[in-house]
Amino acid sequence: MPSTYVEAIRQGIREEMERDPNVFLIGEDIGIYGGAFKVTAGMLDQFGDERVVDTPISESAIVGAAIGAGFMGLRPVAEIQFADFISCGFDQIVNYAAKCRYRWNAPAPIVVRAPCGGGVHGGPFHSQQNEAWFAHTPGLKVVLPATARDAKGLIKAAIRDNDPVIFFEHKALYRRVKDELPEGDYTVPIGKANVFRQGKDISVITYSAMVHVAAEAAARMEKEGVSVEIIDLRTLTPLDEETILASVRKTSKAVVLHEANLTGGFGGEIAARITEKAFEDLDGPVLRLAAPDTPVPYCPPLEEAYLPNADKLVEKLRWLARY
């Protein structure tokens, strides 16, 4: 029976908590309520309130306490209710957790889970895709699964990882995507991209919910005789440059796609690396498709206009195919 993305994350967390008594959860409304998106539903009953810690509305304290517990040998999994609120814990993430290993050899083995992304009419403060803030900070690992299978394998890998991992779960995927999950214990390695779809004419390099937008566009392009390869990065830092470059060398054309707004987005980094390292293999400019540089608007017509979608991607792919 296939599992949804949210079930997959829940299973992954539960298995790690059963495996290792040092794993515990900390966040707002994660106990009796089971989390705003029910990711931690049932955990309080199974593990008790010592391991499923409901906190005051204090994102900075949530992240800071996770770091401190990490110093004591625990493996904290912190939930930020919406990725938009992560800014309230920003200093603890980018100045404290990210730098302590480099500065004084003290690892911060924490996971910060953050439900992110638009398409749910959440408005400017419940829709952001703010991974670039963290991908710019050395010392953090930034993970954004696109499928249920990866979500489970990556959350388990994140919990076992000895570095701080910012784990962005896309809200629109929680109950929309499903996979038949592998039997038993498995992890998906952090820092390894996935060739989501094989193709030979154009590479689309993307991650998180946009993988599914890319899949829809690729299916349409197939009918037009253009074969699209999709690279699902899964992790932004450390970046799997090898898989990106191998794909671009094969197809010779690339579109970088993300839901976050364009300027300063991670797509610029990918485009730059492709042009620096695979320029001779390119048969066209590296294109980017991203949201415009505005806050995420609330009402459906504005939000639809804001978000990248298959129509907008098909337009870019057609242009690049003709180039």
Place this chain on the structure above:
Amino acid sequence: MPAVKLQELNPEQVAESQKRADLARQSLYYMALMREVEERIERRLYRQGKVLGGVYVGRGQEAIPVGSGLAARPADMLFPSHRDLALYFIRGVTPRQVFAQYMGRAGGLTRGRDGNMHMGDLDRKLVAIISAMAASIPVAAGAAMAIKYQKKDDVAWVWFGDGATSRGDWHEGINLATVQKAPLVLICNNNQYAYSTPLSKQMACRNVADRAPGYGMPSAIVDGNDVLAVHDAAVKASAHARAGLGPYLIECKTFRMTGHSAHDPADYVPKHLFEEWGELCPIRRIERRILDQGWGTRAEIEEIHARIRRETDEAIEWAGNSPYPDASELLDNVYGS
């Protein structure tokens, strides 16, 4: 107070008096060591260009880390502020390592990756501060929560200044710790200035301790220049935390007998304050106490200072000979395996 004659005391009182004498002499050693090491760093090495970045010292505040640090148990987790150098010595970090840290050498605790008081050692249960004030409070709260989860009777201790109490992290961290009844001892060195900002512009309440009832937390106000008073308050506070009763705040009234950092002449501080507080120097005070109580002689006190000068001379030489880290180390240890 006149010295009590030992023969008038019963054996238990003799033992207690002996303990007090040992504590006083130990306190003098650590306070004087901190003073001497920081004098050398701020007034010599910094001016000679041998220490480059920021230098933040705890001159006049030595009783706070010493009195409380000697009340902590070895298994307790310590989160010092940038004016608590003595905590490192109490935990066995050497003056050699401290000078090398300030000079950016490979022999420092961070191997030149960070400077001054930004150093830690998890094996010694010393956690490095970051520059954002009060960021240690939530982290210490989490360490205390972990101690509770691990069913140990250890305590997490965190030190900070009056300025730090204005940051959100201070409030968020304490609120979480008190709700969780975590074994956390909070020690404020209220030195009345945060950089150039006097207390009156930092907060509208009279004492930092006035904030404790808002968190359902007990507190004490102590003379921060009396090392034995700080110690006694710290013993009481840690007993409270160890007993599972939750956090406890100690506000130590003191004065920053220097600028914010070595580059700051502190012209904004009225001169008479330095004079008045200079009279209350915690090192001079414990020396007088030792002599008055018959816990030691003038010669013994002088020997402590002489020993510290020898240790310090030797440590500076050692640190100066410690190499800089090789530039090839630049990319190491951003991530683990």
